[in-house]
Amino acid sequence: MSEINRELGERPALEWIGVDQIDVDGNYQREIKAHLVDKILRRFSWAKFGAVVLSRQSNGRFSVVEGQHRWKAACLHPDIEQVPAVVVNHKDLAGEAESFLAINRDRMAVTSVEQYWAGLTAGDDNAEAISKVLQSAGCDVVPAQGHYRPNLTNSIGAIDRCLKRYGAGATRRALLVIRAAWPDDAKSLRGTLITALARIIRANEKAVTDADLVSAIRPQSLAKLTAHAEAFRKLSGGSAETALTKAIAELYNKGRRTNFIYIGEAR
Known part of the structure; x- marks a missing residue:
């Protein structure tokens, strides 16, 4: 001491x-x-x-x-x-x-993960909505910051925003796509990826299938997909989320003659 x-x-x-x-x-x-x-x-x-x-x-x-x-x-x-x-x-x-x-x-900041677990115990509506969509996709929040395992996430804020912007259905499908694409990756359930997929799914609900999305992104490692998105960002600017959405859309559209997807809609 x-x-x-x-x-x-x-x-x-x-x-x-x-x-x-x-x-x-x-x-x-x-x-x-x-x-x-x-x-x-x-x-x-x-x-x-x-x-x-x-x-x-x-x-x-x-x-x-x-x-x-x-x-x-x-x-x-x-x-x-x-x-x-x-x-x-x-x-x-x-x-x-x-x-x-x-x-x-000297005060230790309360992390988003700690806020989530406390909120869930207290019956907070947002925490309960996040828990519900995660559980429905076979996922959960990490028990503490830094305790990564497959199918666990610390992206509390991103999931909360996805639920409010794109709804529970699109958010759940995004989680399931990530699980199917990289089932053993302990850090795949990151906020930008969940958000990008939920955005695409919500805008193209009938045109995009989960299986096709999995097939499009599975051959890419998460690192390659992120690098691809960063290249888009350097060319056209915008947020990391938008760049990742563009990268996924490009991979999905490659070789297709119909049901092309764009950030906003299918064509």
Whole structure:
């Protein structure tokens, strides 16, 4: 164990502070993001709020060190006048900024995989929808970041977007195509590939068969397919997802006389 700091400093106070007594110092605080405030406000609950960290000022007011989005949401809530706070006495602005850095720098970010499993346990609608489509295709989410195995994915955000853009049917078919094409590849269920296939399937539901898609991409290793897509991207720009969609469409169309597919539609 590394050496432990024994200079603990002054013990903070635990208090309820009026929301109108709190200010945000723009010298070190980040800009408040309205969409985050709105998200907290729509789901406001004391059980989820925690305590904000404040610095006591010489004029009797307080500055937010950590928790400005939660404080702002509390300000906008019609039933809230005070928030729970850990109140620290800092010598100066530099001390406040140092605390802000330490709190945010040393905090371990919650990964999308951890958010998914927590959401599933809590009955979150998005997590349950993701689980349902994955299970229907014989897939699942990795138990933890970096624990890759065939038919497991960590592409939580991509699957969520696919469900909202292209629907459960196209997303499920995309997962099944990938499983059939590369059943032993532990990293094949990546977000860009799931999205590209779901996009093609949704736009060409009747013209494209899963078997034909598998036949088109199976001869390619995932690395070759990605390199092919990157060549498209260098020529015409656009996102990695769009480039991969173009690469798959080209492979699918090769040698065909009918039922050509393009990014938007079959012709």
